[in-house]
Amino acid sequence: MITGKTFTAQYDRREDRIRLTLNYAEPMERIDFMITRSMFLRLIPALERLLPEGAKAIRPRTPQSAGMDPTDTATLTLTENTEPLLLEKIDFQVRTKTRQVTLLFYGRSPEQPDAGATLSLPDLARIVGIILGAIPFIDWGIAPNILEM
Numbered sequence: 001m002i003t004g005k006t007f008t009a010q011y012d013r014r015e016d017r018i019r020l021t022l023n024y025a026e027p028m029e030r031i032d033f034m035i036t037r038s039m040f041l042r043l044i045p046a047l048e049r050l051l052p053e054g055a056k057a058i059r060p061r062t063p064q065s066a067g068m069d070p071t072d073t074a075t076l077t078l079t080e081n082t083e084p085l086l087l088e089k090i091d092f093q094v095r096t097k098t099r100q101v102t103l104l105f106y107g108r109s110p111e112q113p114d115a116g117a118t119l120s121l122p123d124l125a126r127i128v129g130i131i132l133g134a135i136p137f138i139d140w141g142i143a144p145n146i147l148e149m
Helices: 037-050 073-078 121-134
Strands: 007-012 017-022 031-035 089-095 100-106 115-120
Touching: 007 121, 017 121, 037 089, 037 121, 100 121, 115 121
Parallel strands: none
Antiparallel strands: 007 017, 017 031, 089 100, 100 115
């Protein structure tokens, strides 16, 4: 299982999906997941429950506004080493005492996670914001303030 250290999200117009790349700069530890509109919508209730300030903690972010190194399509394509996996499931394991959440990402098999990451709740909010920053809200028929409804 790969441990996610960095997260990059980008809309893939050809696939009409969000490509979530973990560890884009580390070829041996990189993994790409494709997030469908349907999967994103199924994640919203869990994300709203997990984040302490609710939806107000999540804001769409570009890599620059999130304080991360910007990447572009060319960089992601050049470092790509495998086909992206269709994200089938994410498990959230919450540790209330430490205020951390472990995410387990499943693509190949529903029994065996392909990647995981343990994050603080503010870090989780930043990653969700990065994903939101890549979503084509109008094309997907989703309101930009969907998490505030």
